[in-house]
Amino acid sequence: MDAINKKIIFGIFSQNKSMAAAMLGALAHKLGWDVDIVFFPLESSPEDVLDELEYFPDIFALSFASYNRAQAFSVAKVLKERGIKVIGGGIHATAMPQDLVKTGYFDAVMYGDGMGSLEEVLLNYEDLRDSVIVEGRKHPDERVYLDYFFSESQEKVLRETQKIDLLTSYGCPFGCTFCASSRKKFMKFPDDYMVDSMIDIHDRYGVKIFTFQDDLLFNDVKRVKRVSERLSNLPADKSINFGKSANCRASSFSDSLAEEIKKLNITDVSFGIESASNKLLKFLNKKQTEEDCYRALEVCKRHGLYSRINLMFGIPTQDEEDYQITFEFVRKAKPDIINTFYYTPYPGTDLYDYCFDNGYISSEYDRNRFDWFDAKVDGIREVHLKLNNVDYHMADKYINKIKKLYDPLNFISPIIAELDKQPWIIFGSSTQIYFSQVLSLLNEIDKKNCLGYYDIDPGAEYAVERRVEFSKYMENSSLQPDCIVTYTHLSSEDYKNFKELVNRKFGDIPLVSISTMERHSLEEVRNMLANYKDSLIASKEGTQ
Structure with missing residues (x-):
């Protein structure tokens, strides 16, 4: 592919890190393109950020979640006005491609896995126009998902913090109704190449602490053993360590998994409990039970691991009995750390559609546009949208009851x-x-x-x-x-x-x-x- 002097910039939001942009950037660089990643902070205007660019690229690819929709659209509008080819992708484009199409700000909209479609898009980018929809597909070489490109500012952060947060898989085999990952075809990244990638990041940037965004590495004890054995054979000067916390699933947490986690010097285990109520867990399709929740924390205590749990409040159908069951679980099981969140409906999830179908979200809102969503400063800890028929007073009451059990x-x-x-x-x-x-x-x-x-x-x-x-x-x-x-x-x-x-x-x-x-x-x-x-x-x- 002849891409001499061809330039592509990936625009990202929320924070100055994006594994999707890092993967796509590395692949574009391998295909001969000059690559950069630009972060758009929440408080800065698109014009301010773009005025700082040393050059305008041939393609500006924006990767964003539904949460960043309004900001991403404002950036796309400015880019379009400057005559730059604009491609929209990421979680929101995958969940709602027509929402991007209707704006007229994008020359192409890519939904799904962009890694397998990127080369074709780059070859034919000059022909992209009128918000053509590009179907993503899996790349035939799974190793490319573990190659990363970082901007200069991202490299600086890696060197200064000596830590990075990676992914071990694409998609999810579980079907939690509040999460969009389960709608993606699940793919585990190759274990050996994942370790090779960690070694490369360590050698290039001095990163010593590796954590993982997903909970699927520590869902498979055999996989953990393979990774652990490979790391144990590395020279001492590599200094590759896991962060203090591993994300795990309560339903698969076991004594054997706890033993492997301790071998990696991990001290904390984080569980997405959400609720201890069997009724609500079934509604959320968590594929875990109240018994799983208690057992997971008992295993932690047996092996001297600290436990962190996430609890979700304000879920459709959640009633006082559900809250009371969760409160009793916290009181009896005594997790070491508790994080509480309010449920927010996001496109691309089954529960988002359920909220519209069952009147939890007003019919005045268009489920296919998401233009009614108002992002709040504190993320999912605040209520972004008060759902109909959800008792937020009761949710607040039980959040406060749980917090009173922990007074540091x-x-x-x-x-x-x-x-x-x-x-x-x-x-x-x-x-x-x-x-x-x-x-x-x-x-x-x-x-x-x-x-x-x-x-x-x-x-x-x-x-x-x-x-x-x-x-x-x-x-x-x-x-x-x-x-x-x-x-x-x-x-x-x-x-x-x-x-x-x-x-x-x-x-x-x-x-x-x-x-x-x-x-x-x-x-x-x-x-x-x-x-x-x-x-x-x-x-x-x-x-x-």
Whole structure:
């Protein structure tokens, strides 16, 4: 293919990372095209971002979810006005291709898996017009799904954070009614090549911590063993580790899987419980039961693994009995961390169609356009659309009841009081939603010497500064912290990674964990601070 001087830019939204754009970018680069990825932050206008481009490409491909529809359409309009070929793809284009067609902003709309169709599109891009619909298809070589292209800004983040979040598969074999992944044909990426890809990312960018967006690697104990065995044979200098948490399914979690997870130095297991009610689990087609939920947390306790669960509220048909069953599950099973979310209907899911078919969404809305959706700042933690016949007062009541079972202020307050005797900052990543939760918690405590928060991975649409009123620490500040706080627990690879990053940016300064799990005790905090002050005094005396 002769693509000399041909240029393609992939536009992405929400945050400055996209595995779909990274895969497609790598394939386009392999086909001879100059490639770049451009991130459109929520607060900036399309014109502002495009004015910073060094060149206009032959093709601008926008990959976006339904959530980003309005922003993506505004970008496509500006691109079209400038005479650039525009291709729309991603989750929303797959769920609602006609929604893109009707705007007239796109020369082509690609739905489904674009990897197998990309070469043909690039060969014939000059003929694309009038929102032609291109059917995606699987690429015959499954290894291409594990090759990645990153922009300069993305490469910078990888080097600075030393971590990355990958996929281990495409689509999903399960059929949860609230998720669009199950409508895609499921494909597991090749295990050996997945490890090769991890090694390549480590060698190129110094990435040490690998986490995975999907829960399907840790659904198959045999697959985990294969990956674990391959990693165990790597040279020590590769330093490839998994993050502290593995996403798992309660229905398939077992003692043998827990044993393999521990071999990978993973300390936490995250489950999409959603609800403990069998009635609601059947409605959601979760293919798990109340018994599975209890058993999964029992396995975690037996193997010394911390448990994290996600619970969903405001689901159609969810009643007080469902909520009470879930509350009792939380009270009895005692998970270590709980995340609560409100259900939001998204195109491409069975539950989205159910909401329209059964009057949960008003008939004044067009199910095929999604132009009525108003994105909120805090993502799925806020109610985007109040569904008819859903009791949000009851949902809020049970969210608050569950939160009262977990009050970290009891142990955090004394530690913060000790830390606040000197200047300090809190250290974390805005892409981890619990960072903003911790900041919200700290807002409930009187503080005089907190210099703000330090974000190692800025650029997410729902960055901390948009979620919580908490000052940001400026690196050029004349005020330097004497200690740093983090929410990651002591036995995790994330804590080790944070400690290395802190040392690189601030020197050998105390990093205090205030995790709800394994954390520094008040006595340990006092000793850390005292030793640090002694070392500063000794250092000053040595330079005199």
